[in-house]
Amino acid sequence: MDINRKNFTRSRKRVETRLKFYGLTSICFSLLMLATLLISIGLNGYTALQQAYFKISIPVDASEFTSEDGNILKNKINLYDWDGTVNRSFNKLFPEVKSRDDRKKLFSIISSNSGYDFKEIVKKRSLDKGKTVLTVWLSLSDDADQYLKGRLSKDIPEKDRRISNQEIKWVDSLVERKIAQLKFNKTFFTAADSREPESAGILGAVVGSALTLTITILFALPLAVMASIYLEYFAKPGKVTDFIEVNINNLAAVPSIVFGLLGLSVFLSTFGLPRSAPLVGGLVLGLMTLPTIIIATRASIRSIPPSIREAALGLGASKMQAAMHHVLPLATPGILTGTIIGMAQALGETAPLLMIGMVAFIIDVPSSFTSSATAMPVQIFMWSDSAERAFYERSSLAILFLVGFLIIMNLIAVVLRKKFEKRW
Amino acid sequence: MKNFLKILAGAVMLSASAFSTLYAREGDQISIVGSSTVFPFATIVAERFAKNTDFKAPVIESTGSGGGLKLFCAGIGLEHPDVTNASRAIKSSEKEKCVAAGITPVEYLIGYDGITFSNSNKADKFTLTKEEIFKAVSAKIMSNGKMVDNGYKLWSDINPALPNVKIDVLAPPPSSGTRDAFVELVMHSTCKKVYKMPKKGDDGYKALCSALREDGAVTEAGENDNLIIEKLAANKDRFGIFGFSFLDQNKDKVQGSLVDGVEPSMATIADGSYGVSRPLFFYVKKEHIGVVPGIQEYSDYFMGLTKSGGPLEAAGLIPKP
Secondary structure, three states: OHHHHHHHHHHHHHHHHHHHHHHHHHHHHHHHHHHHHHHHHHHHHHHHHEEEEEEEEEEEEHHHOEOOOOOEOHHHHOOOOHHHHHHHHHHHHOOOOOOHHHHHHHHOOEOOOHHHHHHHHHHHOOOOOOEEEEEEEEEEOHHHHHHHOOOOOOOOOHHHOOOOHHHHHHHHHHHHOOOEEEEEOOHHHHOOOOOOHHHOOOHHHHHHHHHHHHHHHHHHHHHHHHHHHHHHHHOOOOHHHHHHHHHHHHHOOOOHHHHHHHHHHHHHHHOOOOOOOHHHHHHHHHHHHHHHHHHHHHHHHHOOOHHHHHHHHHOOOOHHHHHHHHHHHHHHHHHHHHHHHHHHHHHOOOHHHHHOOOOEEOOOOOOOOOOOOOOHHHHHHHHHOOOOOHHHHHHHHHHHHHHHHHHHHHHHHHHHHHHHOOOO | OHHHHHHHHHHHHHHHHHHHOOOOOOOOOOEEEEOOOOHHHHHHHHHHHHHHOOOOOOEEEOOOHHHHHHHHOOOOOOOOOOEEEEOOOOOHHHHHHHHHOOOOEEEEEEEEEEEEEEEEOOOOOOEEOHHHHHHHHEOEEEEOOEEEEOOOOEHHHHOOOOOOOEOOEEEOOOOOHHHHHHHHHHHHHHHHHOOOOOOOOOOOHHHHOOOEOOOOOEEEOOOOHHHHHHHHHHOOOOEEEEEHHHHHHOOOOEEEOEEOOEOOOHHHHHOOOOOOEEEEEEEEEHHHEOOEOOHHHHHHHHHHHOOOOOHHHHOOOEOOO
């Protein structure tokens, strides 16, 4: 009998060890998967932090587009031949290239936005009157950039390669003369979308996401808090309340694209709000996160000990006073955690934005709630769909950026909870 | 606590006011919708247009040709788009809808696009006829004068000269203009010209020759053409159907099959000898010209860039001859 009991204990311990081992394996497996994901995206994306630039001296005749007192004339500056100016100076680096066709090929290794980029640089500098020579760094084309980063191999036969032998020779010669090099890709963080990978940036999408989330939080948080307080303290238990509760829980599980369709038919068709605007995007995402926040808020209100509310009521406070003065301040950390998690969910959402026109090509950084905008996951989606190879690394970097944002938001939620959490 | 209440009340009022202020689109931005095939070209035009003129950058959405025309013909006013791109000409039913809403669509032909039937360039290059492609992908095939379910498993079943390889094709989804054009230019064309079938009716080619097979030999891929390229590179026995511009950008990974003896290239598509090519358009809402600034200028700018030797040709558009 005694021996049996001993054996029993031992086998129970063995089971426990095995369970512990299984648990540990699961955790290791998920961590491994996460690490593989992040590392593979990171390896694809880190090269987008750099961009190939070339250094060039370009003569400009400022008198053609500035007034007497040195101000830039808006109508004149667009008429100046910026593309031609840059191209002619670049041609001087390779004086042997003369024929029209060869020059066209030569100019294909610099960004087709060079003229515009140069114009923007000139606008920012205060120029002397008359002719001056400016020395600036401008972007090389995406193919030259990919070649310098080693992503276009010389081993592929020339006819199948995006960059020809001649173009490689030109790029190599620039590098040899130390007037072409990889530098930090500032454009990626200061520009909005572009068709040319070397001019494309994520700022437009970041601002679009920020504007959208502002609307989302302004719309969803007050509604969710009010709804929770009502449901917890005022609603009489009964069939109607049960019905509402079941529906809120169901709403949390509705696929997000459905909210997009709702936005299309209600906000765009009925109310006539503008397409592609963060205002509409925010409202749609607000509707989507509403149930998440309501559920979190109700849970955190319920976790406040009833004694606090009862004490307030006992001292003669009204229901409203008890809820607003005593329960809600104590429940705030929980509400905020729920809200941040809801916002993180909204930040990563693309499907509902598709229906209301926020999946669009937009060159300007949005400036208001009604100007056209995209969001970060949309930008990733659009870049990954582009034919140009250089967009591949840029979408990977954008993914890292987005994941970074999400981690920060979740960290804030954890820290808030840890800091303000009270044990009763 | 009072503060919290005030903030809460403020937030509610703000969201309410945002809700009640009925904005239309900001009126100085051209709104463009339509075909995902024309999208890459239109975005190049829009960017250059914005950077070289004083007009604001147009906003471009990729909705597919059909979706774009639906939005375009919905009405006049700033909540409706000004321009729609299309990888096919407007249908008469769509035109009627437009006219009923008081819209005059102005058509611009920008050039041509070829549809390629491609595989990995690690495999052999195929030479196919339209009929052979039809036999590989159609749900129904012609057998003894009757349309029956397609039973071909291997390419060599279709033509003994072709390799002994399983038929495995990635096709674009029904929402895409590429699919519409493929069905029309390869499948309908085979039924019409080779099998002499009538257009309409139960035994017409519209009814019998529009469906792709669903027994596993044809897989519908998403709208993402890059994904198709990756899948072709990973499996050299697989074929994909996509536009010529993607073949052009990814020549180091994939190759286009010869169709009816002609290799897909800029030259063969432009002169019409490559049989699977289609015209690309954009349509402008005449009633919005002058209301939204820059529409006429954008159209002229677009047509200027479509010329041979221009930036759109470099991106894979085949210019008008």
